[in-house]
Amino acid sequence: MVKINENFFALKESYLFSTTARKIREYQAAHPDKPVIKMGIGDVTKPLTAPVVAALEKASREQGDARTFHGYGDEQGCGFLQQAIVAYYRETAGVELKQNEIFISDGAKSDVANFTDLFSDDNVILIPDPVYPVYMDSNVMRGRKITLIDGNEGNGFLPMPYEGLEGDIVYLCSPNNPTGAVYSREQLKTWVDFANANGMIILFDSAYEAFVGDKELPRSIYEVEGAKKCAVEFCSLSKTAGFTGTRCGYTVVPEDIVIGGRSLNKMWLRRQTTKYNGTAYIVQRGAEAVFTPEGMATCRANIEYYKENARIMADALTELGIWFTGGVNSPYIWLKCGMDSWEFFDMLLNEIQVAGTPGSGFGKCGEGYFRLTAFNTHENTAEAMARLKKLLKK
């Protein structure tokens, strides 16, 4: 008699985005003359840039010609794309990686979740709160013990290790989703040293690294000494280049990570060759175009557009004297709303027709906070902030 994985039923259902969507829909139906400005958008809104589209079209045509057709490729990705990423790390972060340390995939979400395959279920997992739900859920599915580490105003939503903190694997996300907070090099060094001293692995999600403009802030955990001995880095073209619907990510597993004599790099290679069949050739050619000078320039222009929105929001909140994090090196702003998150959501929706996301939806430490995102237009973002200022200055 087949036995199912009962851990699935320990998963919490999240109704966050379905509830916000329903409330917006209901408000709009009742007030068709008062258009709602959506500041909760979690997806990019700018299309793929011209060099990327040209590469996708060219690769599509290659697949239609026997002389240039590509069948099964290496599960770890095409060499041309791995090499482009090696060069990108060198240029943007001053980090040297080997080609075989880079694994191409269909996205960071898959890799973050699938990487749990490599570890025993007998590990304690440390997860910051508030949090991107995949870290939690992929471990709950394996029945692992999870310890939350609190983000709050005191630590700027950047939890740090402390004496007595016990765990085997820690998830860090910087720039953070949902808070937009970014760890400094010194803070990451503290984490890396703590991990190396305690035999811990850091799973570092850098999906928003392209939003980091401040040279003093790290774009990769490998900018920190010792990280190659303990940290795996997950990144993606979703936010860097608008690939949310085109699907391409990459994971860095340094050769130097050795656990009990076993290479984590070789384990991930074995996992991917066994359970994955490589990323579409066409998509990898589109991804390669992101890393050309033209690709970088056009993708950067889109990011600057979103960052201008973040600046508009940050300026308004500063003017209002509201505490917030994010918004400078991130498309997210996380503000202290001074009341119940859902009450604040309802107030903004009903009084000024602006929709964001209640912080409590991302974890218990998110209660009293609220997330705004930078993926709307300049015009809508400015209008939303004008309305917010009018409301809160009352």
Add this chain to the structure above:
Amino acid sequence: MVKINENFFALKESYLFSTTARKIREYQAAHPDKPVIKMGIGDVTKPLTAPVVAALEKASREQGDARTFHGYGDEQGCGFLQQAIVAYYRETAGVELKQNEIFISDGAKSDVANFTDLFSDDNVILIPDPVYPVYMDSNVMRGRKITLIDGNEGNGFLPMPYEGLEGDIVYLCSPNNPTGAVYSREQLKTWVDFANANGMIILFDSAYEAFVGDKELPRSIYEVEGAKKCAVEFCSLSKTAGFTGTRCGYTVVPEDIVIGGRSLNKMWLRRQTTKYNGTAYIVQRGAEAVFTPEGMATCRANIEYYKENARIMADALTELGIWFTGGVNSPYIWLKCGMDSWEFFDMLLNEIQVAGTPGSGFGKCGEGYFRLTAFNTHENTAEAMARLKKLLKK
């Protein structure tokens, strides 16, 4: 101190294809004047067809225009493609499925392997021998107990359940990789009845269904009554439409499969929404084109080309009086070589410059057998068979 998943080190390394490739390379280097005909090709050789390429190009352009851009899509796939597959099942197999029973992915390999997430590690897994290695390895990684069920000349390499056979989950692959053997409806009915009587789940790999031409043979396990209560079906466009490098597959999880009150369909939906982020929009549009009348006609023409190769091989083996399975409703031929598989490999390579794949590489029951594939050209296939006839008639 982090603990790795020690089950990874119970995996056997497979050197099958690296060894055959090395032997061919070495022979060719030593005998540059004697070109080797490769009859071990496991990948398609025909490019994507024109309607598919046109759809990929069009979708690429859509991704470059804000008015038609697609960001995050549903993890279970786009409705247009699910509906095309519902229609395909109706037309080719007379099977009625619901849209929400079909899950789109980047390929059958990922789904077959990831589906193991849904089950407790406390299950006994039944796997035919010889076998596609993913069934075995993805369960070894979870430390599960595996029982092999033997394929042989007696059962035509189509193992059947027998009294006393104990297990919770069984993998079936038909048309089979590597043997090309195809279960009849009656045989599948026996398996389905056995599974339903014993609370077993059948994981049915139908990746080669498009090669089934014989109307008496099933293309889907759902052609058999009762299968919707116990069988999950994995399929792919890799062999149907040459998508080995373009990556699109689909998995059918009927709503009727309920285990201890839990819906397997809902569990897979939860797995995919948590650990997968959907298949590239562009690729799904290319896949949709496969199911149009023009797409079907062009893909079918490629399959017929490969099947003509299989026919050439089957005719030669029949003439030689060699026992074989496959080759009629499959791109694979599995022949009895009457000696050690590797000795036969070496003999064919050295004497007639034809390379195939030794059966023992697919499992202990493959010893004494040899696989030929239909993915070369007509000319090369005919030449290889002419040489084989000359050699074996001696």
